[in-house]
Amino acid sequence: MKLLHTADWQIGRVYSQFDSGDGAQLSAARVDAVARIAELAVRHEVDAVVVAGDVFDSQAPREKAVVRLFEAMRGFAGPWVLLPGNHDAALAESVWTLARRLNAVPANVHLGLTPETLHVAGAAGAKIAVLPAPLTQRHTHLDLTAWFDDAQTDADAFRIGVAHGSVEGWLPEAADAQNPIAADRAQRARLDYLALGDWHGKLQVNERTWYSGTPEPERFRANDPGFALLVEIASPGATPNVTPVSVGRYRWVTLSLDVGDARDAQRAVDALAGVDSSTVAEVHLTGSCDLAWQERLQSALAAAENKAAALAVRVNDLRLAPTEADLRSLQADGFLGEVLDTLKVQLASTGDEAETARDALLHLARIQRELGAVPSETAP
Known part of the structure; x- marks a missing residue:
């Protein structure tokens, strides 16, 4: 199985610290990065693209931004899995309900809005069981990935966890206070891979657990942003081979x-x-x-x-x-x-x-x- 792991697209982000014209250009670059991810998915013949939270920067983007995002994703006809993060949590009324109201979500896009297994047929034929840990509020002090441990999936399915938060003991203290994730969750839940978002830089936690970082840099922090991760797993239970692929323009x-x-x-x-x-x-x-x-x-x-x-x-x-x-x-x-x-x-x-x-x-x-x-x- 091959998948692209990405996160923290922050679509609709406003760059008020710069000239308005420059800020608009930087906002548009975030949608352009999604189009490049779709191109990479086709080029590498992946089974799916997994987006580990903060697809949107807020719950109230412009409707045009929502529509343009899903249009940018059409370059890859295989399955996409989108997880709500802290910026776009799955509230009763959220950006996700707006997207559905606009009929903007294509049939090949799976929304992980509830903690239930998503059964995904990979574009290249792989059988994938995606375990999402969606945020239903901006912050929580509970580990929303705990349910992964007891989730039942078929033995021949690749078992992929998707979460958005802070792996305990791995991030700077200021970033480690909310939305905790156990550092050994992949091992405890028998995951083939755990795709993480929230930390905007590329970071390996262990051989099965990675932060992809944001695909388009958006702040002055040297934490290795600007990538998507190409994840290749030979068979269920095998160790993943993870390759960073450059995406960022700026x-x-x-x-x-x-x-x-x-x-x-x-x-x-x-x-x-x-x-x-x-x-x-x-x-x-x-x-x-x-x-x-x-x-x-x-x-x-x-x-x-x-x-x-x-x-x-x-x-x-x-x-x-x-x-x-x-x-x-x-x-x-x-x-x-x-x-x-x-x-x-x-x-x-x-x-x-x-x-x-x-x-x-x-x-x-x-x-x-x-x-x-x-x-x-x-x-x-």
Whole structure:
């Protein structure tokens, strides 16, 4: 038997931390990832695709998002098994009842909304008994996989558990408090494989228990997202062979750029130049530099923002530390001269006042250079 294990699609996720256009593009990428999973299922001739929870990001996505999701799944005509997670729990009125009301769920999609065995005929002929552990509320302190131990299935069927939660003792403490799953559940319940969701990175718990992670990265965390897992089992009881398959389109990176001298500043410019259309970046700028490097860094930052899929400056503590030559180059008389003197004083302060002074001085330097008032040799 071969199956694709995936989870945490989070369809309908909103990326409010970015520009609205960039956020919409990232949301659409999640549906695109599902279409790529369907293509992988066909290419690898799998028996089924198992989705271990959080198919949707909330209980109230746009109806269009629900319909588009199931349309993206049509690329694989074999069986899909979808499990409710904590974001899309199987409530009395939920996103799942909405999907059915819209007649959006195809006949080849099995919804694991209750803790009952799903008998699935694999696309390549395998006989599969899927044991789902759906969340019927967002959080629980009970192990919903406990019923797997006593579930009766045919001896010639592959026995596959699907759950969404935290394997006890395996995840960071903050992520290990709710929706617990026993670490030895696969062994105790005689499972051929236990497909897990909730942890958004790829993670092996034991030879029969894996988190697939989210197929499309969606946060700045180095926990190995962006995969689906190809699971191959020779016969019931055999040890699974699990192969991660890359799915994600975007890479999420944090650029921590600390500037202390010209060499640091050049490294920061080079790092920003490495941003491309596949990059979602958050930028932390710290340190200090002179007027010429400030201008170069601001230009590099603007160029990176235009090239990136999405970019946000999370920290901007880069202080302008003009040299005497910088200050002499900024010549002004009358009222503008008084403003310039005030900005030089404010530059030595902290907080918003210093940032405003820095930006104003940069604008002034740029204007004077364009007008030819600043000697060309001071330009970088």
